[in-house]
Amino acid sequence: MPAPEPFPKIELHVHLEGTVRPDTLREVAKRNDYALPGDLESLYRFRDFAHFIEVWILTTNALQTAEDFRQVVTDYAAEAATHGAVYLEAIFSPAERVVRGVDWDAIFSGYCDGAEEARELHGVEVRLTPDIYRGATAEQAEQVVRYSAKYREQGVVAVGLGGLEAEFPPEPYEPAFALAESLGLGSVPHAGEVAGPASVRGALEALGADRLRHGIRSVEDPGLVSELAGRGTVLDVCPLSNVRTGVVPSLEQHPLPQLVAAGVRCSISTDDPAMFDTDLARDYEAAASLGVSPQAAYEAGLAGALCDDETRARLRQVGDAFPWDR
Numbered sequence: 001m002p003a004p005e006p007f008p009k010i011e012l013h014v015h016l017e018g019t020v021r022p023d024t025l026r027e028v029a030k031r032n033d034y035a036l037p038g039d040l041e042s043l044y045r046f047r048d049f050a051h052f053i054e055v056w057i058l059t060t061n062a063l064q065t066a067e068d069f070r071q072v073v074t075d076y077a078a079e080a081a082t083h084g085a086v087y088l089e090a091i092f093s094p095a096e097r098v099v100r101g102v103d104w105d106a107i108f109s110g111y112c113d114g115a116e117e118a119r120e121l122h123g124v125e126v127r128l129t130p131d132i133y134r135g136a137t138a139e140q141a142e143q144v145v146r147y148s149a150k151y152r153e154q155g156v157v158a159v160g161l162g163g164l165e166a167e168f169p170p171e172p173y174e175p176a177f178a179l180a181e182s183l184g185l186g187s188v189p190h191a192g193e194v195a196g197p198a199s200v201r202g203a204l205e206a207l208g209a210d211r212l213r214h215g216i217r218s219v220e221d222p223g224l225v226s227e228l229a230g231r232g233t234v235l236d237v238c239p240l241s242n243v244r245t246g247v248v249p250s251l252e253q254h255p256l257p258q259l260v261a262a263g264v265r266c267s268i269s270t271d272d273p274a275m276f277d278t279d280l281a282r283d284y285e286a287a288a289s290l291g292v293s294p295q296a297a298y299e300a301g302l303a304g305a306l307c308d309d310e311t312r313a314r315l316r317q318v319g320d321a322f323p324w325d326r
């Protein structure tokens with residue numbers, strides 16, 4: 001008997017730089033004459049956070065041309081499609097590449113071309129949500145926003161904030177997010193991953209967050225949890241990432257069930273699948289073990305997606321037509 005068709009999935013929180021599997025990295029590195037260590041597979045076996053940073057730097061420095069960025073999107077879309085993905089909101093961090101001498105337009109046009117090709121080749125809708133990294137200057141933050149607006153017609157829908165949450169609170173980035181809003185872009189900052197409720201409040205109030213990446217430490221403040229439920233704010237929860245980075249002590253102790261019980265809508269994502277030794281199927285399994293069904297995750301994803309109405313209607317049809325109780 002053939003394997004059953006996978007459940008359709010919407011993934012709202014995935015860093016493209018963190019999706020690069022060893023085969024893709026080898027191909028890209030070869031094109032760019034970039035030296036890689038011999039044993040990539042063991043390098044990619046996640047050990048701890050310092051090791052994650054090591055792999056991140058190695059991978060991201062290998063990515064240099066528009067062709068590289070395009071390929072990263074299409075290769076991940078192909079992988080995600082095998083797990084049933086129909087819609088992705090994918091993150092990339094352009095300013096880090098610019099600092100290494102890569103041109104803004106090469107980065108944005110490469111990722112945008114990849115998004116278009118992902119639809120044609122793999123039937124996966126991809127929207128892009130570039131990150132401002134915490135610690136970026138006001139000028140870098142503004143440039144991320146301006147280039148995001150320039151590529152709005154090619155799939156960029158929002159701007160995020162990522163990186164060292166405990167060291168850099170959100171408030172200084174308020175002007176960049178106000179500019180983003182004025183240019184028609186959404187706000188999808190990371191918050192409530194390694195810092196607590198104050199960081200989440202800052203993201204909601206100073207950055208006008210449409211959605212929160214992670215957001216799980218909101219559970220430390222019951223008032224905040226009911227506010228999130230009342231607003232209908234979607235959290236992009238990544239169960240296995242949280243275990244790998246030690247944000248939660250174990251999967252069994254993940255706060256996802258508490259958030260869902262309180263009425264907070266939680267979508268499910270992988271964060272950095274290649275680097276955290278996971279994939280969409282495994283994160284959905286983890287979520288299911290915590291009581292979040294694939295259908296509930298799909299509906300939360302649909303509620304949180306920042307796509308146009310036509311795409312949303314199509315995604316709703318996919319969900320309505322699927323035999324979830326098979």
Ligand SMILES: [Zn+2]
Pocket residue numbers: 013015162190213271
């Ligand atoms: Zn993330």
